[in-house]
Each structure stands twice: as structure tokens, then as C-alpha cells.
Amino acid sequence: MSELAELRQDSESPKRQLVLDAATALFMAQGYGAVSMDAIARAAGVSKATLYAYFSSKDQLFATIIGEACRQNIVVSNFLPGDETDVRASLTALAGQTLRFLLEERPLAIQRVVISESVRFPELGRAFHDNGPGVFRRVFGEWLTAETMAGRLAVPDPAIAADQFIGLLRSGLYLRATLGLTPPPTEAEIDATVAATVDIFLKAYGPSGSHATA
Amino acid sequence: MSELAELRQDSESPKRQLVLDAATALFMAQGYGAVSMDAIARAAGVSKATLYAYFSSKDQLFATIIGEACRQNIVVSNFLPGDETDVRASLTALAGQTLRFLLEERPLAIQRVVISESVRFPELGRAFHDNGPGVFRRVFGEWLTAETMAGRLAVPDPAIAADQFIGLLRSGLYLRATLGLTPPPTEAEIDATVAATVDIFLKAYGPSGSHATA
DNA sequence: GTCTATAGAAGGATAGAC
DNA sequence: GTCTATCCTTCTATAGAC
Numbered sequence: 001m002s003e004l005a006e007l008r009q010d011s012e013s014p015k016r017q018l019v020l021d022a023a024t025a026l027f028m029a030q031g032y033g034a035v036s037m038d039a040i041a042r043a044a045g046v047s048k049a050t051l052y053a054y055f056s057s058k059d060q061l062f063a064t065i066i067g068e069a070c071r072q073n074i075v076v077s078n079f080l081p082g083d084e085t086d087v088r089a090s091l092t093a094l095a096g097q098t099l100r101f102l103l104e105e106r107p108l109a110i111q112r113v114v115i116s117e118s119v120r121f122p123e124l125g126r127a128f129h130d131n132g133p134g135v136f137r138r139v140f141g142e143w144l145t146a147e148t149m150a151g152r153l154a155v156p157d158p159a160i161a162a163d164q165f166i167g168l169l170r171s172g173l174y175l176r177a178t179l180g181l182t183p184p185p186t187e188a189e190i191d192a193t194v195a196a197t198v199d200i201f202l203k204a205y206g207p208s209g210s211h212a213t214a
Numbered sequence: 215m216s217e218l219a220e221l222r223q224d225s226e227s228p229k230r231q232l233v234l235d236a237a238t239a240l241f242m243a244q245g246y247g248a249v250s251m252d253a254i255a256r257a258a259g260v261s262k263a264t265l266y267a268y269f270s271s272k273d274q275l276f277a278t279i280i281g282e283a284c285r286q287n288i289v290v291s292n293f294l295p296g297d298e299t300d301v302r303a304s305l306t307a308l309a310g311q312t313l314r315f316l317l318e319e320r321p322l323a324i325q326r327v328v329i330s331e332s333v334r335f336p337e338l339g340r341a342f343h344d345n346g347p348g349v350f351r352r353v354f355g356e357w358l359t360a361e362t363m364a365g366r367l368a369v370p371d372p373a374i375a376a377d378q379f380i381g382l383l384r385s386g387l388y389l390r391a392t393l394g395l396t397p398p399p400t401e402a403e404i405d406a407t408v409a410a411t412v413d414i415f416l417k418a419y420g421p422s423g424s425h426a427t428a
Numbered sequence: 429g430t431c432t433a434t435a436g437a438a439g440g441a442t443a444g445a446c
Numbered sequence: 447g448t449c450t451a452t453c454c455t456t457c458t459a460t461a462g463a464c
Contacts, residue, residue: 015448031330033247036439047449116245116330118394125393133389160386160410167385172377175347179339180332196374202441204417230429250457255457261431 016054020046024065028109032117033064063121069110070127075101087152087206088198092142095194099169103177103185111178137162144205155205168197187207230268232258238279242323246276246331277335283324284341289315289350301366301420302412308354309408313383316393317399325392351376358419369419382411 022044026035037058041048053062075098084090101107110128118125141158148155155161173185173193234256240249251272255262269275285325289312298304315321324342355372362369369375387399387407 013447030333031247033245034334037441038439048440049442049450050448053447058440100347112329112332115326115392118392119244119249119326119361122394125395129393129395137273157410160406164382164410164414165385166389167381167383168378169381170384171381172374175380177342178329179343180336181339181343192374196371196378200378204414245443251459252457262458263432263460264430267429272458 013054015044015046015050018046019051019054019061020065023061024069026183027062027065027113028069028106031113032120059121062117063124066110066113066117066121066124067127068130069106070114070124073107073110073128073132075107075132085152087147088202091198091201092194095165095197096191098136098166099174099190099197101193102169102174103190108177133163133166136166140165151207153205154207161201161205165197165201168200169193229258229260229264232260233265233268233275234279238283239276241276241279241327242283242320245327246334253312273335276331277338280324280327280331281340281341283320284328284338286343287324287342287346288319289321289346294332299366301336301361302416305412305415306408309379309411310404312350312380313388313404313408313411316383316388317404322391347377350380354379356410365421367419368421375415375419379411379415382414383407 017120019040023035023040026043034151037051040061040177041051044051051061055064114124114128114129118128137159140162144153144155144161147153148158171193177185230280237249237254240254240257251262252267254275255265258265265275267427269278328338332342351373354376358367358369358372358375361367362372385404385407391399
């Protein structure tokens with residue numbers, strides 16, 4: 001029991017968490033430059049001195065928050081089709097799950113912030129990629145390899161195919177959402193994008209003769 | 215002769231152009247928040263008072279510059295394959311031209327700035343989309359329709375197919391470039407992405423039996 | 429029209445009381 | 447540990463000389 005306390009981070013201070021929560025919300029919504037330390041302290045309900053007791057600078061606070069957000073920004077961790085043999089159903093489930101995740105406000109905000117600040121904070125671009133698209137490419141690529149060996153797919157280069165799958169999902173709807181264009185995508189549009197992605201993917205990488213349509 | 219002068223914009227002041235050039239470079243490189251009016255005036259070699267004589271505020275200067283940059287950010291304007299009948303060659307040329315354009319520093323910078331400031335300046339997201347991906351989808355979609363009617367392609371929904379083409383080009387390499395990851399893409403990598411894009415596109419939308427490989 | 433100089437506000441960071 | 451109050455810098459924007 002007492003070991004549990006030892007396993008905790010040394011950052012269990014409640015005020016520290018208040019600062020982190022407030023700063024996260026503000027940075028995600030407005031980006032680095034538009035948020036002041038005054039605004040963070042006010043939103044957290046603490047003084048600026050307390051804020052600086054936990055974080056030595058605005059830069060460090062920002063990098064801590066966005067880096068941690070990137071590390072938690074995993075999309076495919078629970079994609080384990082296991083004994084599923086219906087490839088189209090598996091791909092459709094994965095595409096739907098992935099695109100809906102990408103279109104959530106938080107992942108959209110993380111991507112916006114990382115892209116805009118990747119010049120000033122290069123490590124954020126790396127963290128975002130390695131924990132997001134990089135993980136997807138690895139996990140999905142391994143699955144594509146297994147499916148190819150099982151004869152259910154014919155994927156010559158799993159890394160390229162995984163990148164293409166991501167690219168197909170990130171076209172159209174997602175690009176418009178990234179640019180903040182209204183109105184937000186409807187469920188029907190999301191399903192249509194998912195279906196179109198699975199269609200083109202299976203036409204290209206399905207076993208010969210599996211050129212089924214929606 | 216004298217009509218020429220009348221045709222000119224009322225913005226032919228050389229100092230105004232100096233300000234525009236300097237501000238464009240700075241905003242592209244560092245974004246809105248990190249650039250001060252002092253820095254712009256210094257880089258342009260004019261005083262701040264002169265700067266404010268031409269642009270009433272930092273917001274207006276920024277919106278003017280980025281909006282104009284979006285309007286000039288056209289990618290497919292000179293894509294006119296004309297009497298070309300080799301679809302694979304046409305698609306390869308278009309894909310290579312488009313991806314190389316997207317990977318240039320200026321389009322990358324425009325996209326970064328627009329994405330990061332689309333919350334504060336919603337009209338920029340719209341201008342970027344309508345002059346960039348929107349134009350591509352329309353022009354390329356019309357071409358796909360013509361090729362389909364000519365029997366050289368079989369594209370059921372040109373708008374979706376055009377979005378997918380863009381998405382395929384924007385996967386992998388381009389995503390990493392957007393995040394500022396080093397090293398920059400090599401010519402070989404660009405060619406490989408182009409080839410992979412054309413391959414999957416033709417497998418899905420080529421006329422039956424044209425499943426050629428690279 | 430253009431400059432120098434500066435006003436007025438806001439930002440990041442800190443000293444010192446409690 | 448936390449707060450109030452403040453320092454110093456930098457920012458946007460402008461007044462006034464030439």
C-alpha cells in the first residue's frame with residue numbers, strides 16, 4: 001500500500017495541477033503567443049509567483065504541457081482485431097475510429113499548436129510525430145504484414161501503405177477541420193470518407209479479385 | 215501611356231512595398247505573435263510612424279499579407295495536359311509538380327501560419343482553402359471527369375478522388391516537413407511518394423485491366 | 429511624407445511580507 | 447508555500463519636429 005505513494009510523481013501538488021489544467025486549456029485554444037502568464041495564473045486561481053514556483057519560464061511550461069499532450073495523443077493503442085478475418089470490416093472499424101479521433105477537438109488543437117510552434121520548439125514536432133503518426137505507421141504496418149502473410153491482403157510495402165491510409169483519412173474533411181472551416185463535419189460525411197478510404201485501399205491492396213464496392 | 219499610371223494600384227509607394235516585403239518574410243518565418251512592429255520597421259528600413267501611415271494596425275497588416283499570399287498560393291494553374299493520352303504520365307507529372315510545390319518553403323510557411331492563426335483570423339482559413347485545395351479539387355476534378363468520359367479512367371466521384379489524391383501526396387514526407395522534422399526530403403523520396411500515389415490511384419481508378427506497376 | 433522620441437499598456441519574471 | 451506589489455522589458459500606437 002505504501003508503495004503506491006512512492007510510485008506517484010513528485011508533482012502531486014494540487015496547485016501545480018491547477019496551473020497545468022488551466023495552461024493546457026489556454027495553450028490549446030489560443031496557442032503560445034496569445035496566452036500570457038497573467039492569464040494562466042488568473043484562470044488557475046493562483047498568483048503568478050506560485051506559478052513560477054513550479055515552472056521556471058513560459059517556454060518550459062509550454063514545452064512540458066504540449067510534450068506531455070503529444071505523448072498521450074495515441075490513436076491506435078486499442079486496435080487489436082485479433083482473430084478477425086473480415087479485412088474490410090477491420091479496416092472500416094480502424095478508419096472510423098481513427099478519423100473520429102483525429103477530428104476531436106483536442107487532437108485537432110494539439111496538431112495546430114505543434115505545427116505552429118514547431119519552429120520555435122523543434123522537439124515538439126518530433127514528439128508529436130513519434131507518438132502519433134509514427135506509432136500508427138508501426139502498429140498498422142505490422143498488422144498489414146500479418147494480413148499479407150495470411151493471404152488476406154497483398155501489401156508490398158507496409159510503411160508506405162500505412163502512410164497512405166493516414167493520408168487518405170486526412171484529406172478533405174480533416175483538412176477543412178484543421179483550417180477551422182465551418183460547418184463541422186457531419187457523421188454522414190465521416191462515414192463517407194471512411195468508406196471511400198477503405199474502398200481505394202482494398203482496390204489497391206486487396207487480394208486479387210476482391211474489388212468489391214460499397 | 216498616361217493610362218498606365220491610372221491602372222496601377224494606389225499602393226505603388228516604394229516604402230509601402232518595403233514594408234510588405236519585410237513583414238511577409240518575418241510573418242512567414244516566425245508567425246504572428248513572435249513578430250513586432252519594431253522588427254518589421256527595422257527590417258524594412260523605415261520608421262514605425264511610416265509603417266503606421268500605410269497600415270492601420272498589426273492585425274490589418276498581417277491579414278493583408280497572409281490573405282494575399284493565399285490568393286497567390288495556386289498550385290495547379292499551369293496543369294494543362296491537353297492532348298496527352300498517357301494517363302499515368304499525366305498523373306505522374308501532376309503529382310510531382312504538386313508535391314514539389316507543397317514542399318517549398320513558402321507554401322509550407324503559409325500553411326503553418328494559416329493553421330496557427332485560423333482561430334484568430336477565420337477568414338484566412340477560408341482564403342487558404344478556397345485558393346489552394348479548393349482550386350485543386352475543382353480543376354483536377356474536371357480533368358478526372360473528362361478522362362472518365364474519354365474512357366481512360368473510371369472515377370465515380372471526381373471530388374472525392376481529387377481529395378484522395380491530395381491526401382496521398384500529403385502523407386508521410388509532407389507531414390514530416392510540416393512538423394519541421396529533419397532531414398528534409400530527398401528527391402528520391404519525393405519520386406517514391408509520387409510513384410506510390412500514382413500506383414494506388416490507378417489501381418483504384420484506372421480502367422479495368424490497367425493495373426500496371428512501377 | 430518621413431523621422432525621432434515617447435506615451436501608455438501589457439508582458440515575463442521576481443522581491444519581500446506573511 | 448502562497449500572495450501582493452512591483453521591476454524591467456517590450457509592445458502597439460502616436461505626437462510633433464523637419
